[in-house]
Amino acid sequence: MIQRPSLADLNSYWLATNYLSAAQIYLRENPLLQEPLRPDHIKPRLLGHWGTCPGINLIAAHLNRLIVNHDQPTLLITGPGHGAPAVLSNLFLEGSLGERYREYKLDGEGAKNLVRDFSWPGGFPSHLTPATPGTIHEGGELGYALATAFGAAMDNPDLLVACIVGDGEAETGPTATAWHLTKYLNPKRDGAVLPIVHLNQYKIASRTIFGAMSDDELRDLFHGYGYEPILIEAHDSENSADERIPVANHREVANAFDQAIDRIQKLQRRWRNGEGEPRPRWPVILLRSPKGWTVTKELDGERIEGTHRSHQVPVEDPRNDPQHLDALDRWLRSYQPETLFEEDGSPKPSIIRWLPKGARRLGMIPEANGGSIRKPMTIPDWKQYELDIDRNHRGRETASDMKTTGEFLRDVIDNNRGRFRLFCPDELNSNRLGATLDASQRQFVWPTPADDPNIGMQGSVFEMLSEHTCQACMQGYLLTGRHAIFPCYEAFVSIVDSMMGQYAKFLKRSDEIEWRDQVSSFNYLLSSEGWRQDHNGYSHQMPGFLNMLLNKKAQNVRVYLPPDANCLLSTIDHCMRSTGKINLVIASKQPMPQWLSAEEAEEHCRNGLSIWDWASSPTDETVDVVLACAGVYPTAEAVVASRLLRQTIPDLRIRLVNITDLLILEQQSFHPHGLNNEQFDHFFPPGTPVIFNFHGYPSAIKQLLWNRPGHERFRINGYIEEGTTTTPFSLLAANGIDRYTLVDQVLCAGAIERPELRERCVQTRTHFQDVREEMLRHAQHNGEDVPSFTQWEIEPLANAVQGDPI
Amino acid sequence: MIQRPSLADLNSYWLATNYLSAAQIYLRENPLLQEPLRPDHIKPRLLGHWGTCPGINLIAAHLNRLIVNHDQPTLLITGPGHGAPAVLSNLFLEGSLGERYREYKLDGEGAKNLVRDFSWPGGFPSHLTPATPGTIHEGGELGYALATAFGAAMDNPDLLVACIVGDGEAETGPTATAWHLTKYLNPKRDGAVLPIVHLNQYKIASRTIFGAMSDDELRDLFHGYGYEPILIEAHDSENSADERIPVANHREVANAFDQAIDRIQKLQRRWRNGEGEPRPRWPVILLRSPKGWTVTKELDGERIEGTHRSHQVPVEDPRNDPQHLDALDRWLRSYQPETLFEEDGSPKPSIIRWLPKGARRLGMIPEANGGSIRKPMTIPDWKQYELDIDRNHRGRETASDMKTTGEFLRDVIDNNRGRFRLFCPDELNSNRLGATLDASQRQFVWPTPADDPNIGMQGSVFEMLSEHTCQACMQGYLLTGRHAIFPCYEAFVSIVDSMMGQYAKFLKRSDEIEWRDQVSSFNYLLSSEGWRQDHNGYSHQMPGFLNMLLNKKAQNVRVYLPPDANCLLSTIDHCMRSTGKINLVIASKQPMPQWLSAEEAEEHCRNGLSIWDWASSPTDETVDVVLACAGVYPTAEAVVASRLLRQTIPDLRIRLVNITDLLILEQQSFHPHGLNNEQFDHFFPPGTPVIFNFHGYPSAIKQLLWNRPGHERFRINGYIEEGTTTTPFSLLAANGIDRYTLVDQVLCAGAIERPELRERCVQTRTHFQDVREEMLRHAQHNGEDVPSFTQWEIEPLANAVQGDPI
Secondary structure (H helix, E strand, O other): OOOOOOHHHHHHHHHHHHHHHHHHHHEOOOOOOOOOOOHHHEOOOOOOOOOOHHHHHHHHHHHHHHHHHHOOOEEEEEOOHHHHHHHHHHHHHHOHHHHHOHHHOOOHHHHHHHHHHOOOOOOOOOOOOOOOOOOOOOOOOOOOHHHHHHHHHOOOOOOEEEEEEEOOHHHOHHHHHHHHHHHHOOOOOOOEEEEEEEEOOEOOOOEOHHHHOOHHHHHHHHHHHOOEEEEEEOOEOOOOOOOOOOOEOHHHHHHHHHHHHHHHHHHHHHHHOOOOOOOOOOEEEEEEOOOOOOOOOEEOOEEOOOOHHHOOOOOOOOOOOHHHHHHHHHHHHOOOHHHHEOOOOOEOHHHHOOOOOHHHOOOOOHHHHHHHOOOOOOOOOHHHHOOOOOHHHOOOOEEEHHHHHHHHHHHHHHHOOOOEEEEEOOOOOOOOOOOHHHHOOEEOOOOOOOOOOOEEOOOOEEEOOOHHHHHHHHHHHHHOOOEEEEEEEOHHHHHHHHHHHHHHHHHHHHHOOOOOOOOEOEEEEEEOOHHHOOOOOHHHOOOOHHHHHHOOOHHHEEEEOOOOHHHHHHHHHHHHHOEOOEEEEEOOOOEEEOOOOHHHHHHHHHHOEEEOHHHOOOOOOOOOEEEEEEOHHHHHHHHHHHHHHHHHOOOOOEEEEEEOEHHHHOEOOOOOOOEOHHHHHHHOOOOOOEEEEEOOOHHHHHHHHOOOOOHHHEEEEOOOOOOOOOOHHHHHHHOOOOHHHHHHHHHHHHHHHOHHHHHHHHHHHHHHHHHHHHHHHHHHHHOOOOOOOOOOOHHHHHHHHHHOOO | OOOOOOHHHHHHHHHHHHHHHHHHHHEOOOOOOOOOOOHHHEOOOOOOOOOOHHHHHHHHHHHHHHHHHHOOOEEEEEOOHHHHHHHHHHHHHHOHHHHHOHHHOOOHHHHHHHHHHOOOOOOOOOOOOOOOOOOOOOOOOOOOHHHHHHHHHOOOOOOEEEEEEEOOHHHOHHHHHHHHHHHHOOOOOOOEEEEEEEEOOEOOOOEOHHHHOOHHHHHHHHHHHOEEEEEEEOOEOOOOOOOOOOOEOHHHHHHHHHHHHHHHHHHHHHHHOOOOOOOOOEEEEEEEOOOOOOOOOEEOOEEOOOOHHHOOOOOOOOOOOHHHHHHHHHHHHOOOHHHHEOOOOOEOHHHHOOOOOHHHOOOOOHHHHHHHOOOOOOOOOHHHHOOOOOHHHOOOOEEEHHHHHHHHHHHHHHHOOOOEEEEEOOOOOOOOOOOHHHHOOEEOOOOOOOOOOOEEOOOOEEEOOOHHHHHHHHHHHHHOOOEEEEEEEOHHHHHHHHHHHHHHHHHHHHHOOOOOOOOEOEEEEEEOOHHHOOOOOHHHOOOOHHHHHHOOOHHHEEEEOOOOHHHHHHHHHHHHHOEOOEEEEEOOOOEEEOOOOHHHHHHHHHHOEEEOHHHOOOOOOOOOEEEEEEOHHHHHHHHHHHHHHHHHOOOOOEEEEEEOEHHHHOEOOOOOOOEOHHHHHHHOOOOOOEEEEEOOOHHHHHHHHOOOOOHHHEEEEOOOOOOOOOOHHHHHHHOOOOHHHHHHHHHHHHHHHOHHHHHHHHHHHHHHHHHHHHHHHHHHHHOOOOOOOOOOOHHHHHHHHHHOOO
């Protein structure tokens, strides 16, 4: 039996949420003003943001009305996450807060606790967090609410995702381009997004851009983006009986919301009946309302309501300034709390009786706790895609690791339609995952050329040249219980450094919330790495994302550098099954030598690192020098270097250790994958020099190895910001991770470790230094790489070198 | 005497630039096809991007026409920086390339070298770089061209900045919001930006969003942004006499450009005469043209021209495939090189005679080599703003470091109008630089409320809630020879991690170019740090930008953590005078204790670190434990800890070292500011334990200290991703950088260093552990901070503690 709310119901509810929002910011005692307000009722530290609260409360009231009237499952994403008091007030009154947390149950005690605990140490913070029911987006760092909403709506045909976008947030780049996302939304198969632009003209202190735009400009802009804009100005009602009590023009606001849902339903109906028009125009509500609406109009001779002065704590010092105390008292009493709450402090039944029930409540929509509805993927056996390895000639055959994984992912798509997507900012083809397009088109609903078979109305592939949009969409998709991978150029993933950092915070906090279930991991698959940016050069060389990840909570981050195709298959398989993590996988798209069989790769990946016997000196005894390597290019160079060394000075005992799970380097006490000291010493015997050839900035290895004793014995090579358009070999050489530099470093260490080989080492160094110079001259002269670089025919090359007199 | 080009001139010039662009990608020999084309004429590695070249060439031809016809100083910013072959062709023909580089002088030899060296090791790379004359933007990482253009135009009233925006780049967030920048451009005092959206429908392999939009959608969108859009479709002319020779519809294209310049001139004239209309509508040219235009129409049965297949190297294998060789031959000869170039290979005079001359050439506009026209700022003596320090009670007085610096910057603005700006994404007031608004309004030309005095048509302050836009504008402003500071919330500067990384690359490459003069440094002034985000909490705590900076080239980066107001003044003064760097300054906005007089601060900042005798044990002898600190909060905690320790166990010899220039920690061989080992040992005596209390992630210190011997003796505290809305003290404690944790760590080390004090140390540890617990309980219970935390009345607190029995 549906209880449709009247306009009066909406206003009472709005007053109650406004009251609770303001009370949370100010009161530690006397939460319902049943006593005269005294300074000691005020919190000692006044924290929070009032300015956005009344608008959020208005939107929430009208959204609840839609939910009730249409029985519409609705997820709310609140861009202005600093409006937490508003959201919490709504969650309290609908009872979901109390359902998640006993201390906030829907009664007088709960109301008192809610008011008192807000912004208090241990209580709800001043922003939305994973602790807030119904939340999949904090809204702390602005810009991503809208794209997160679209990600949540994808493949969720019955869901409505309402998204509040503040006019401050609307100024950000990520939001400005996210408006295009309706061009990717299929009204038949996907859900709907209802954006509500919350225009209240001011940021912290300054005018907003959108606040300064005319109605015509706003209409044109959103028309241009492809929407049907619905402009509505919310204001005090002229029909108010008592002008001291705030009454909003609910009829007009309700009409705007009705118009929006009507348009959405018609659009979906037509598309689902096969009558959908091209370029579907979804509604967007542009809601103007006064900033800090219903607060004191003026204080200390300055306007408060409708200005930036209402942004945070509008009445600044009620504890010490009697005028402020009086202003606060009048403001709070203007909502007439005695009409909203019972004597015992619980809300009057009339205020809340019409609200949505059960899973229709904003705080209880299952999609906002995605882990609770997540189903594991159907993943084919990755070993079916194994590349054959000739164990007698490892490295002789080359293949593109990414291409191999593309075939695996093609079948993953096929087995998981409607719950698995690839979000890719710079095109799957360019990252050599083109095979996936055999299983799925790129979904794009705007008209496209007829001769392009890989683009269409429906598909598991999302491509847009916006790392921000891809990241936020994928967050929305994962947090609502689905699965995804983010293939990306390595250099440009740093564009989302800060987004990843915020997402890591979301995961960390989620882990602390008992009722929140783990969602699928966020899987970054980086390719088109800096070491082979032949067409692009220096700007496309930036491996620092990895460093950012290492600063996050150990429980939530993993970094994998699979050295070949079979290891990449095993790694991706693992990542797709994992939950609650940010997995960073860095892989190569160029044809590169292949080392391990599927069986070996599985073992190698399970351990995270291995001694590669076949690339080490044949000895069980003391090792003279360890060649450690992580990453496709550093590994290949290390294998060649080891071979050159073993062929020229067989007496020098070299061990090659490949690391595929970078965090095994961290100490066990810092990271769950970290080796204990005994294990570490097994691979890197104490006192033995280690030449570490690394894919990224050396700083990453320095911070990981910091707590290991005897760090002077580690020499770390990596990317040192040298680059331009040049040959692959010259680029490796410029950064000192090439085979000859490694040979030189090993010989240098070897000469000290093994005095009897000193002379031999010195001679050999000179020889290989000459070879290196010759190779660089060759590249310079012929505009091509060293012979056989990409084919990695190690033996002929090594033989040639060995054949030279040294 | 102006030589206005005819339409035929434009087409011949276009053919010549197209020819040279294609030749650069393909030919190592026979650059003008004077012999039959053979496989060995083809470069061994074919690198580069053809797709965007013909469009860039068309735009450049028509821009040159405007420059000549209007004698208009014009700076070109090319968003599709991967179209370097096109830009280089134009620079070669106008002679600027030859003026900068002898080997590319405007003759046959120069043409041959240009064609041969492109993408060759040591030659011009496939993207624009600082080596390219006329370039202030690489266009490698997409998204920032447009805002860079606006920054270049600010305070440059005579300049036209033309900006090509690819339809790929247009999908990025930063570009999508940068369109709003006309709302910040004052037609009276600033220059003009002419954006040209280069719509050719495809990215690497996929359709572009803008390519799929209808004409109406495009017009509405740009109307909404506030522009007057001029749509033009470039195509093969129907009037072509010989259909094998490409001829473009130049008349229509020229009309579009005329319309644009006409509108710009009228708009500027009216505003400069005081008749400017509100909401000035600037033109934007929306230019549709076929991708890869004029290339082979079809090859191997697939369409090439007008599709994504022309993006990079459209004819893939002319070295080995005779059909491809033939296609390439026909394509190149379609431009009829014999009509464009003399026998000796130099361009025919008729092709180039009409081009702009001297400083009007795109490659020679002085603003593109900003260092050459940069004038140092007029900076008042910073000591005028000194905060008085009572040397007998250091730390007793508190002040906001940022506020003090705001007064300094107010006068800096006053002395440098029109050549100094603040670019601030999250409002100067919020970062406590409000004093600057006494000297300058926030510039914003769209209508604003009459009652806001701090916003207006003209000012030195730029505020927009978009870190991307602020960063790109500031780059454009600096690179054209001016000065600026970027005040920003610390947590959100990570939004521009990757932009900073790209800018660091630009500076590094610039240093290698002889003719490029150094521009003013990019000064980040970070505040609203994570340690005091009372209103916001966990999402506002992210100090990782510093880590990213440390991975850049040492010559270009500096990191300063001034501990108080006088140090901040000295640091900012230094940064505003410096050139060629990225200076990162992290400062506090909350009232915090003040330590050093101006004179002491000057000395401290000059040295980069000092032993603070007044906060250390009175001893010249051996030190038991060094307390090192960097950053305002870690320093304050360290000073209090030292005092607590000295009062409770006077026999323990403690040295407090404050570090204000973080890079002195790096080794001298790695960074010019690095201490040599002798200097380092002076501050941190070998074998002495060091407790390092750091502002950011501990990883930054780990990587800096990596190469110092005996790293086991360093214990590093910092931000470890613990946070929520809580009291300041609880936040410090949660991350283990609070005074009591420091006391504990020092006592722990002291007990080992000084066995005779062992028992005393152990007792004292227990006592302070209890105090710490008590303080945390206090915060939890009372919702307020430990007593006197913000006032830092050290003595009463310390006495109270000392008075307790232990």
